[in-house]
Amino acid sequence: MFDAAISEINVLYLPRNRNTYITITHEGEVRVRTPLKDMRRIRNLLKEKEEWINSKLISLQKRSSLTHILGSTIRFRGEVINIDSFEFLQKKLKKDENNINIEKYYHQFYKNEAILTLPSRINYYAKKMNLHPIEIRYKRLRRRWGSCNSLGIVTFNTMMMQLSYEHIDYIIVHELAHLLHMNHAKEFHALVGTVLENEKKLRSELKEIRIG
16 A cells, blocks of 8 residues: 655655654644655665554544444444434434534534443343442543443543444443552453453554544
């Protein structure tokens, strides 16, 4: 996939830098910050990082495929679906012709679905892991899919209803595991791995999915 000419890559010459840094922007632009002037050496470095660059570009493509148009579609359970399928949103948007409160309606929809859908899944994994929260909360979080505190209170981000069931289950198991391990040490990941065989894959995928 990655076969761009050097002219299509943003190369910033920084003579004071000791190292070369390659980054990928959210728009899919490959940027190189380097003290090197030799374009042949830069091309070789890019070739060495080809697998990493490709993986980032593929992740960006997947993310962009899940974008939706507010008022017309909604991200739900890993897909983009027309809002005609959801009576709650249809009614709210008909009353609000100027879409002033459109984001509020979307967030309320996700909260309603979270309260309806998640308890049974949480209960299933809690029994399987023999780890039971003192309290479960559902809130819109901006930077985390979930959290667990030392009191045994687990909070789930209602925006996780945008995700596939596989990713939803990973978040549930992840937060329940924190009831036993409050850090991300080897023991923590080992516990998650005993419940979900593909936990490494799911964890990696979630890192590439933006909340919102």
